[in-house]
Amino acid sequence: MHPLSKTSRDWLLVLIFIVVSVGLYYLPTGFETNKDRDAVHCTGRVTAVDDANVMSLGMIRAGEQTVTLDILDGPFKGETFTANNQLLGQLDRDKLFKAGDTAYVILTLNSDGQVIYVNPQAHYRLGLELFLLGLFAALLLLFGGLTGFKALLSFVFTGLMLWKVLVPLLLKGTDPVWLTLSVVAGLCAVIIFLVGGLNRTGLTAFLGAFLGVAASCALGIYFTGRFHVHGAVMPFAETLLYAGYGHLNLTRVFMAGVFLSSCGAVMDLAMDVAAAMSEVVDKKPGISRVEAVWSGIRVGRAVVGTMTTTLLLAYSGGFVTLLMAFMAQGIPLDTTFNFIYVAAEVLKTLVGSFGLVTVAPFTALVGGLLLTAGEHSAGALRH
Secondary structure, eight states: OOOEEEEEEEEHEEEEEEEHHHHHTTOOSSOOGGGTTEEEEEEEEEEEEEEEEEETTTEEEEEEEEEEEEEEESTTOEEEEEEEEEEEEEOOOOOOOOOOEEEEEEEEEESSOOOEEEEEEOOOOHHHHHHHEEEEEEHHHHOOOOHHHHHHHHHHHHHHHHIIIIIHHTTTTHHHHHHHHHHHHHHHHHHHHHEEEOOOHHHHHHHHHHHHHHHHHHHEEEEHHHHTOOGGGGHHHHHHTTTTTTTTTHHHHHHHHHHHHHHHHHHHHHHHHHHHHHHHHHHHHOHHHHHHHHHHHHHHHHHHHHHHHHHHHHHHHHHHHHHHHHHHOOOOOOHHHSHHHHHHHHHHHHHHHHHHHHHHHHHHHHHHHHTTTTHHHGGGOOO
């Protein structure tokens, strides 16, 4: 029996992961029953507003806005309701509607199925989000062809794994570190083999990436304790505890988040090094393992500098207003970096960067063993 060609293997992997992704989409998480059965989620067009009871205190607005809504979908489509939009004086939570806006509305029903409360929860954004997702998918397919389709499939699969597997199991109390490490290993395998192919190059990238993630995991566990950082620094951590999940170890969740955040960049670097080494070995079949390893390390050196800066910029974007607030108050730099919120971000940035620095030599070593092994008999497996 002849082995499958590269194209056949690619299409077989694509088919398998399409089936797996569909299965994940319909996989119950166990939290579906938490939905309010006496509520209808729909959209409504804002036809009129009354701001008579809204008080402006500088930038802060408090009070109550009266909103008239025409329901656009669901069982109450075409009906008109008047709702109260409560303003709490919190810029990050309050929303102010105007005529012509589309609102995401929750209708609370009584036992007879009649609407007893109307909550214009937020501006409706799902349509725009779907538009952006569709535009992203179209550009990816147009530019990348089959490779773009595989990248899109890995993108969808990753999102489903996080929402359908990681988050529910975290809520159920599964150890966050071991669970996240397992999920990351699965995602590394899927993304690398799906995009790079089921071959020695893909195996090299996978092993290098996983070793880099494992190094980040170990460092994250150790330094989280040494930094005295706890899980309450994460957004909505206390909200989660007060919602009935006080049994969760949020510090372990934070540890898991440290290496989960950097695993994408780690995979990128591992794939870059593995692909470059594969090309070198292919062009120079008689290369020794030591030469192949040094070729991989030199490629890693060229890439790792920009990748670590990428991590710094990505993390900095999330807490730039925090740094601005400290600087505006004249807080010294040493005091700023000693605050737990800033220290937590420093920890994530540096531990993630450690993973990037180690993944290049890990991948080079693995590539030296795999890509130069059995050169005359296994050359076809490399691509």
